[in-house]
Amino acid sequence: MVGEYVCTLSEELQKRAKEEINEDPERRAEDIQHIRDWLKHQPHIKARTDDWTILRFLRGCKFSLQRTKEKLDMFYTCKSLCPEWYKNRDPQDKKMRAILELGGMLPLKGRSVRGARVVVARLGLPAAVNFTMDELTKVNQLMIDLLMEEDEAVSVTGLEIIIDIEGMTLTHVAQMTPVFVKKAMTMMQEGYPMRPKGLNYINTPAAFDTVFNIFKTFMKEKMKRRTHFHGSDLDSLHKEVPKEVLPVEYGGTNGTIEDIKKYWLQRVDARRDWLIEDEQYGVDESKRPGKAKTSADLFGIEGSFRKLNVD
Template sequence: MGGGYVCTLSPEMIQRAKEEINEDPDRRQQDIEHIRDWLKHQPHIKARMDDWTILRFLRGCKFSLERTKEKLDMFYTCKTLCPEWYKNRDPQDKKLRSILELGAFLPLPGYDNKGRKVIIIRTAAHDANTTPMDVVFKATHLIGDVLADEDEQASVTGLVQVLDLQGVTAAHGLQMSPALVKKAMIIWQVRIR
């Protein structure tokens, strides 16, 4: 979705957004403009300024303007401090493509009975002896970002992640150092919904 936001939600999802995340269609554009104006005055944040990106953050924060500002600041700070996951994300890059083709992070078609997008995370899809976790996380975040860009319903209902632990070895466990787990949890918390 480009500059101007065009709602693709069903009438039921629009009602759910009102009830569950405080979205007021009559106030939506004003809230987006408020956040965009705030972003323009934050020289340390190099953010996307399109309506859709801002709206996703507003929805993820239940339309709390202050919480949205905090989350945007933290999200873009994390991207700056974690270039190994966010820079050079060409899906045709040999290493990145090999992870994408493994299906380590699989958004399923459709939604669960609560309207949420379901994602299967195959934690042992990669060879832990040859593939660093930074490459795996770069690939999964790339898919997550595409999903966030393209699935409006998930911006209202959220996601469900199912971890498939089949084939997990000690080598996979050793890749998940406390520092890496902390970094992953912080970044996941600031991601949209």
């Protein structure tokens, strides 16, 4: 979607947007313009200013103009402070392609019992050991960006993520340092307008408790309440995400992982120009009014780390 916003939501989702996130169709254009004018007066932020991008942030902040401004600033700040995740995202790049072809992060068609769009993240794929967590995270973020850009409903319904830990190696667990986890959680909770509705962990080994305790330290209370552990019990998962949404590998009826992977490889290729162009947006801290922000400001763990309980 480029330029002027054209609504593609069903009547049901338009009603939900009014009730849940304070969207007023009569005021929407005015709110979008207000944020666009504000962005023009931020010398440090280079942002997308099309209607759809701004609307996505307004929805993610329930149309609070102040929160929208804060989230946009945080989003573009995180992008610039995490070049390892947001630079060189050409899907035709050899290494990027190899990771994309693993199918480690796949949005599914259909919705959870809460009406959210569902994404499955397979963190323990055997071939994933050939790449660093930063390289894998770059592709995971790319897939989330693409889904949010292409499916308007996500901006209203939110996202639910299934995290499959099966096969995850100590090599990757060791890279999930408190700093890495803080960075990931800050980006997703403070920077993205994504309305997370649930985290469903499956196939979790006992050793994962240690890693999850680090994640939990940086999770908002609301997110902790929306976290579910299913072990290897697919019946338990099906109570949160219906079988008709899941691929056959997870006891579902919604195609195979291979089918879903092929579909998303096509979408990534179709949006290659958008992904490459997207790298130019971010912040220039030398132009920020007041004090420049640093990685230590956003992702430093002093204080937080003392609260960790990793027994």
